[in-house]
Amino acid sequence: xxxxxxxxxxxxxxxxxxxxxxxxxxxxxxxxxxxxxxxxxxxxxxxxxxxxxxxxxxxxxxxxxxxxxxxxxxxxxxxxxxxxxxxxxxxxxxxxxxxxxxxxxxxxxxxxxxxxxxxxxxxxxxxxxxxxxxxxxxxxxxxxxxxxxxxxxxxxxxxxxxxxxxxxxxxxxxxxxxxxxxxxxxxxxxxxxxxxxxxxxxxxxxxxxxxxxxxxxxxxxxxxxxxxxxxxxxxxxxxxxxxxxxxxxxxxxxxxxxxxxxxxxxxxxxxxxxxxxxxxxxxxxxxxxxxxxxxxxxxxxxxxxxxxxxxxxxxxxxxxxx
Amino acid sequence: xxxxxxxxxxxxxxxxxxxxxxxxxxxxxxxxxxxxxxxxxxxxxxxxxxxxxxxxxxxxxxxxxxxxxxxxxxxxxxxxxxxxxxxxxxxxxxxxxxxxxxxxxxxxxxxxxxxxxxxxxxxxxxxxxxxxxxxxxxxxxxxxxxxxxxxxxxxxxxxxxxxxxxxxxxxxxxxxxxxxxxxxxxxxxxxxxxxxxxxxxxxxxxxxxxxxxxxxxxxxxxxxxxxxxxxxxxxxxxxxxxxxxxxxxxxxxxxxxxxxxxxxxxxxxxx
Numbered sequence: 001x002x003x004x005x006x007x008x009x010x011x012x013x014x015x016x017x018x019x020x021x022x023x024x025x026x027x028x029x030x031x032x033x034x035x036x037x038x039x040x041x042x043x044x045x046x047x048x049x050x051x052x053x054x055x056x057x058x059x060x061x062x063x064x065x066x067x068x069x070x071x072x073x074x075x076x077x078x079x080x081x082x083x084x085x086x087x088x089x090x091x092x093x094x095x096x097x098x099x100x101x102x103x104x105x106x107x108x109x110x111x112x113x114x115x116x117x118x119x120x121x122x123x124x125x126x127x128x129x130x131x132x133x134x135x136x137x138x139x140x141x142x143x144x145x146x147x148x149x150x151x152x153x154x155x156x157x158x159x160x161x162x163x164x165x166x167x168x169x170x171x172x173x174x175x176x177x178x179x180x181x182x183x184x185x186x187x188x189x190x191x192x193x194x195x196x197x198x199x200x201x202x203x204x205x206x207x208x209x210x211x212x213x214x215x216x217x218x219x220x221x222x223x224x225x226x227x228x229x230x231x232x233x234x235x236x237x238x239x240x241x242x243x244x245x246x247x248x249x250x251x252x253x254x255x256x257x258x259x260x261x262x263x264x265x266x267x268x269x270x271x272x273x274x275x276x277x278x279x280x281x282x283x284x285x286x287x288x289x290x291x292x293x294x295x296x297x298x299x300x301x302x303x304x305x306x307x308x309x310x311x312x313x314x315x316x317x318x319x320x321x322x
Numbered sequence: 323x324x325x326x327x328x329x330x331x332x333x334x335x336x337x338x339x340x341x342x343x344x345x346x347x348x349x350x351x352x353x354x355x356x357x358x359x360x361x362x363x364x365x366x367x368x369x370x371x372x373x374x375x376x377x378x379x380x381x382x383x384x385x386x387x388x389x390x391x392x393x394x395x396x397x398x399x400x401x402x403x404x405x406x407x408x409x410x411x412x413x414x415x416x417x418x419x420x421x422x423x424x425x426x427x428x429x430x431x432x433x434x435x436x437x438x439x440x441x442x443x444x445x446x447x448x449x450x451x452x453x454x455x456x457x458x459x460x461x462x463x464x465x466x467x468x469x470x471x472x473x474x475x476x477x478x479x480x481x482x483x484x485x486x487x488x489x490x491x492x493x494x495x496x497x498x499x500x501x502x503x504x505x506x507x508x509x510x511x512x513x514x515x516x517x518x519x520x521x522x523x524x525x526x527x528x529x530x531x532x533x534x535x536x537x538x539x540x541x542x543x544x545x546x547x548x549x550x551x552x553x554x555x556x557x558x559x560x561x562x563x564x565x566x567x568x569x570x571x572x573x574x575x576x577x578x579x580x581x582x583x584x585x586x587x588x589x590x591x592x593x
Contacts (some may be wrong), residue, residue, distance in 0.1 A: 082434055108431065111427070112428060123358070131435050
């Protein structure tokens with residue numbers, strides 16, 4: 001009897017896994033929600049984007065990373081239909097982003113200098129809600145953006161973090177299918193930031209697409225299904241956070257050792273060695289082999305730490321070499 | 323066991339067009355909030371309403387007994403400062419506020435949203451008209467109660483009409499200024515244009531008291547044409563052809579709108 005039950009269980013699990021794989025596969029075959037194809041944007045003196053390709057699919061959170069001037073905000077503004085490309089095409093939901101029908105399915109949170117300060121939070125939300133055919137209810141918006149208690153306050157009287165939350169509310173109030181978040185958690189305290197992250201995850205779970213630009217690499221690491229690194233107007237690297245991190249020169253071994261730097265550099269698999277106060281930092285792809293070698297040669301080795309590459313290191317390396 | 327991929331809904335265009343009622347509702351909300359926004363901004367509302375009222379009290383009501391020929395000074399001043407007030411409401415309410423909103427990136431967020439751009443422009447224009455009407459109402463009340471001025475209902479209605487036309491006309495100038503003037507300098511530059519223009523057009527003092535060469539400059543200004551239309555209601559105009567003033571004002575509005583359009587398109591391409 002138990003054997004038959006187990007059989008059934010295994011088959012059920014296999015079925016669920018098959019369904020999951022099919023769903024992921026189906027998602028991949030879905031049409032992209034947003035597509036930049038060989039997009040170039042030239043200004044008089046500079047070329048902001050140079051043959052950029054980018055596709056966003058339903059239900060994914062994509063983080064767009066790059067140094068200042070890389071072209072991130074230009075790409076976002078092209079997708080919002082605020083500017084037109086010099087070459088190439090921009091397609092949002094299959095049509096021109098400047099089409100009003102397209103705009104009704106898009107929400108954006110931009111970095112703003114000032115927003116009308118004499119209007120109340122409630123009034124700002126009221127206006128933006130009216131633009132959309134099927135907006136969320138006011139109560140729902142307040143709940144999602146954690147604006148309880150400040151609805152009747154003038155925008156000018158809010159703290160920095162509260163202002164960010166209102167801007168987030170304006171981005172979401174129309175229940176859009178595609179959301180652009182430009183540095184969304186700047187100036188927020190930890191709780192608000194985590195709350196926003198939770199909301200972004202829920203949006204993705206509901207099948208919405210989120211494009212995130214951020215300088216907080218921790219944020220990209222925590223939220224993104226896929227990271228796109230751009231520099232000088234081109235895509236430099238693309239992949240899941242794990243894949244991007246895997247493109248660094250290796251993991252960092254930190255310890256106190258009596259071995260000198262030249263010996264360490266000569267060890268097989270070591271890519272770099274630096275000194276940091278009283279410890280030594282050895283970077284190697286196959287960290288365990290190097291550590292084994294070091295322990296053999298130096299019995300007095302102490303304070304051993306091995307760290308996984310941070311997204312920051314990957315990012316710096318990727319944008320430095322291009 | 324295969325599932326057909328669920329086609330993600332592309333824009334088929336159905337269900338996402340706005341009904342005319344919804345558009346009207348947006349227009350109403352946009353206008354109401356634009357008005358509230360400016361009204362609550364004390365530095366704007368107190369100045370735009372306060373200055374014409376203050377000047378009228380100082381120069382109009384103070385002269386309530388005097389007449390110049392058949393021109394009752396307090397009534398003349400009513401017309402003059404009504405024009406002064408409405409032009410100020412348009413230039414500051416639209417020119418300066420639009421310049422600020424552009425600089426702050428707020429305009430970009432609105433443009434990225436499904437807001438119909440015409441609703442935004444209409445709201446700003448209607449707000450300028452509203453402030454103009456408020457100024458005229460206050461000035462008229464002061465004129466009738468403390469200035470010894472007699473105003474018929476017809477005259478009042480015609481004044482309101484001129485306010486609407488003037489506010490729309492100078493709204494177009496505000497639109498142009500907002501595009502070419504940097505936001506920080508906007509209040510100063512608007513003042514530098516607005517105050518001399520008002521003076522030279524005879525809003526504060528009838529043109530015939532100014533030197534001839536000043537008069538010749540003044541007669542080319544749009545505020546002159548506007549004021550003549552206003553004075554004509556009381557019979558205080560300088561006798562020049564009414565059609566000339568209408569054409570002058572209309573032409574001015576067209577030029578302002580045309581140049582705004584050109585600049586807007588050029589910035590779109592270079593944006």
